Structures are given as structure tokens and as C-alpha cells.
Amino acid sequence: MAENSGTDPTVDSNVVENAASDETMIVVTVKTPKDKEEIAISEDSSVAQFKEEISKRFNAKQDQLVLIFAGKILKDGDTLNQHGIKDGLTVHLVIKTAPKATVGGTSQSSASSSGTPQANSSVNPSAAPNDSTTPGTGPTPASTQPPNLLSGFGDLSSLSGMGMGSANFMEMQQQMQRQLMSNPEMLSQIMDNPLVQNMMSNPDLMRQMIVTNPQMQQLMERNPEISHMLNNPELMRQTMELARNPAMMQEMMRNQDRALSNLESIPGGYNALRRMYTDIQEPMFSAAREQFGNNPFSALGGNLDSGVQPSRTENREPLPNPWGPPGTTPSEIRGTGASTTTTSSAGGTAPSASNPLGINASGLGNGVFGSPGMQSLMQQISENPQLMQNMLSAPYMRSMMQSLAQNPDLASQVCTTSALSAQQQLMQQMLQMFAGGGGGSSSTVTPEVRFQQQLDQLSAMGFINREANLQALIATGGDINAAIERLLGSQPS
């Protein structure tokens, strides 16, 4: 006879088994802003046990883990049950690393969600020099932010130092753009900024910036020469130096402009140049390439075509040098000019054959630049090259390029015969362009007439190529000796 007492072990154990099972596993999703893992754990576990599993899966120390469920922090001593954590639910995880770093912790999920039409992809192609602090994420402003210069920023962490919330920063960017478009004086002021100069003196940085600009990438596809140029560190360095020296740039641009307009007014001269361009473009360009080291603009094969057909969109092919290889290259300017439309708020403009950095004279706005915000921005930029490349992808750069393409005067200013004056013209052209379209300077006196005396002298000395003489004179502004040197330089002795 079995007595059924309350302590019947068989019954008890059965009851125990039916009541609760220690082995019921549940699957809980553990989610960080960046990551998501499903972790199987016994439903009776304590939070501490849960954290043990989590630390294995996420490769973090247990004491770095902070778990949040339904708005409450889970303490180690609590149980999952206590908080109602059941199968299929999600627990939020924050991994506390060292004070500032947020590995998988609080970093935001989408940096470039700020609705920018371009350059989001260009945010992280090149290695970001930032440390683990900001793994390529940035603040996520409201997606209604208008796309603008810095909208492609992948990492605005450095800008936090400017004390600008993302919303405000976008506004500032737009402001900068506007100022850029309107005030050509700005560039010179900006160029004086040592931060800019620092940046400009870093060829790798500039190249990076340029290359990651999607517009530039398009250009590079169309004109492989540009990528060649970008790969030439010497050339870039020279161009950057040029960019850094606003006075020099302006000088060059003015001369260039003058020469171009003179050239333009020569009856038939334009066509002649064009023919020459077509005939010698190829050899000239390859010859000009060798001059890269000597003359940033030597590679500017002229795009006389583009000069003659201003309606074409900016043609970055270097113009050939009708007057001989040695660094005398008109129309490099053209390419440069065309590319100068792209401006970056930090003074880097669209690169061209001659101007890989696309030095953009149209300023970043002294007012903008002088503000402490901008100062720290520049600082951040110099520390973070990626920032600049993001800046370069600004939408307004494209519009700059377009405005240049539509400006026939600018296009016609491409031709020049001297390297130096080419550079000058380039700069001047850029300044002009951003001064509102850069109307070509007009000259009522044709170069032939102006240089009649010099032409006579030259032909008396035995320089029988009148066209070449004329171009040389134009390039040198009527300086016979310089013209002679040019002509001699272009002729095999």
C-alpha cells in the first residue's frame, strides 16, 4: 500500500519537472546601433549570465556591456524573467569603451543619410585618417537638410569642435557656397589662410579630394589625361603652389586673358590655331607631358576646339602647343579654365590638365573664412583629408563648371603661347569666371598691329614663321627678347 504523503518523491519530482524547465532556451536579439546578434540563452538566466554570452559574441568585456530593455537598464543581478525578456524580443546593447571611443556603441548608424544627391559614395573610399573615435559615422541631421557642400561628409566628428549642430552646419555650408559664387575676392583671402596653404601643400590630400569628387571622376573618364595629371605629384605640387600664391595666379590670369583676347582678334588666327591644334595635338600633348615637371601648365594641350566651340561643355583635354613643345602651351589654360569652375570651399577648384587642383579663385568668402567656425573647420580639414574630399563634391561645383562651359569668352581665353602667361591667364580667367562669368577682355587693336614693329624685327632676324612670331609676341606682351627665346626654344637648333 503506498501512502500518498505530501513528500512523495516521485510526484514531487514530476511536479518539479512539469513546473519549470531549467533548460528552456530563448533566442533574444541583441542590438547595437551598428550590429545585431541573436543569442540563445536560458530563459531563467540572470542578466550577468546573459552578458557573459554577449561578451563572447560581441568580443567585448562583460563590464563594458550595458543592456537596455524596454527603456530600463538591466542590472547584473536581475533576471531576464524579471524584465519580461522573452523569446524573440530585442535588447539594446551599448558597449562602453574608453571615454570617447564608441566601438559599436553609441555611434550612429547612418552618416550620410542627409539626403545629399551626390558624393555620399565618395565619403569613405579613401582611408580615413581618423582614429577609432569616429568610424566613418557622422551626425545624422534631419534628412530634410538641403544637399550642399558638406552634405557628403561621412565624418563630421571633427566639426563638432566647431560647436555646430548638423542643422546649422548645413546652413553654413550653403552660405559658403553662395559667398563663393558671388565674391571673387574671397579666394585670395582664403588662400592667405595658412590652413588652406597647408592643405594645398599636401599633394596627396588634394589628389584625394579631387579624385573622389564624382564630377571629377566623370571628367577623368572623359579625359584620361586628367587622371594622368593627378598622378603626377610634381605637377600637382606646382599647381598647388600656384594656387597658394594668389598674386601670382592673378598675374598669370591677367596676362593669359590678354593674350587670348589678342589672339582671338587676329583675323584667321583662331582658325590657324585650330588647325595647328588638330594637327599637332597628339604629339604636343605627349611632348607637353614631359614638361610637367617644369611647368604645371605645360601639359595644357590647347583645346582650341573648345575655344572655338564654346558651347561644348568644359573640355579638359590639354590644348596642344602650336608653337613648339617646350612648355609653351596655349589652351592648357582652356582646360584649366574649364575646370576651374569647380570650387571647393577650401580653395581647391576643379582640376584640369594644367591645374589638377582646379585652383578656384572665387573665394570662399573672407567673411565666412574669418569666422572662428571656419577657422576650426579648416583645422579639422587639415587633420582630416576626407573632409575636403567630401567638400569637393559640393553641388555647386557642378554649377560652376557649367557656367564656365557656357561662357564662350572664357573658353576663348584658353589659348596662350607662353607657359607663364598661360598660368597667368588661367588664374585671371578663374578670377574672372567667378566674378560673374568672366567676360573676355576685348582689345580693339589687333596684336598684329600692336606688334608690327616687333614682328618686323623678328622677321629681319630670321624668324620667318610669322604666326609663331606673333604668338610669341602676344605671349610675352611684345617683349622681343622673350619672344625670341620662346621661338628659339620651340625650334630645334
Added chain:
Amino acid sequence: VLAQTGGVKVPRNFRLLEELEEGQKGVGDGTVSWGLEDDEDMTLTRWRGMIIGPPRTIYENRMYSLKVECGPRYPEAPPFVRFVTKINLNGVHNSNGVVDTRAVSALAKWQNSYSIRVVLQELRRLMMCKENMKLPQPPEGQIYTN
């Protein structure tokens, strides 16, 4: 999702149960969390929220606990929100952590399609604003006592 349809008045409890479920399932980007303060609360009135301080701000790496109270007219009326964890943020009373309705646009211009999550996310966004992101903060872990 019934609650999201404009113009349709969703019964309060339906709506809150839905939010409860979303909170438990981790809907959203993982930077805010919310849930009932007391799971036995049949009125679904008292809620707890958690905001993870956004990176690159002074709030980074901190977790801010909040209390959210959904009154009887919720969701037609906005919830009442206050911080539990001490915070220095424009729009939050320094003395008791109460969030000023006028300072948070989600609360000031409340719509019945908004939710607790929306409010928490907006508060988090406020932390990233230029005017807030560098405000000096009290030591971590302090809470309001009143």
C-alpha cells in the same frame, strides 16, 4: 498599422500595446528604448524611456533614463516626459528634469501619429544641436530626486 493612419482615432490601449510591442522588439535604430515602467500596469500609463547619448557630443556614452506618462487622452494629447538621469539640455528643467513641451517640437506640435519613440528620438536629436552638444553635464549617474 492602424495607429498610423491619419484621421482614424485609435483606441488608446491598442495604440499603447502596439508601442509596447515595438519597444520590446527594438523597432528603430537602437539609440532609444522604451517600455512599461511596471509590466503589471494595466492602464499602460507609466513608461520608461532610455536615450543613448549621441556620439561626438558631450552626451556621448551616457544613457539617459526618462519617465514618460501617457495620460488618458493619449495619443490625442502628448505624453508627459521628464528625465530621470540628470542632464543639462535646453528645454529640460534643471531642477526636476521635466521636459518643456514648448521646447520639443514633437510635443509642441503633437500629432496623434507620433509616439513615445518619436519623442525620445527628437530629444536625442536635440542633444546633437549646436546649442546643446557642448553643454557641461553633471557627473554621470546622478538622478533627479524630486
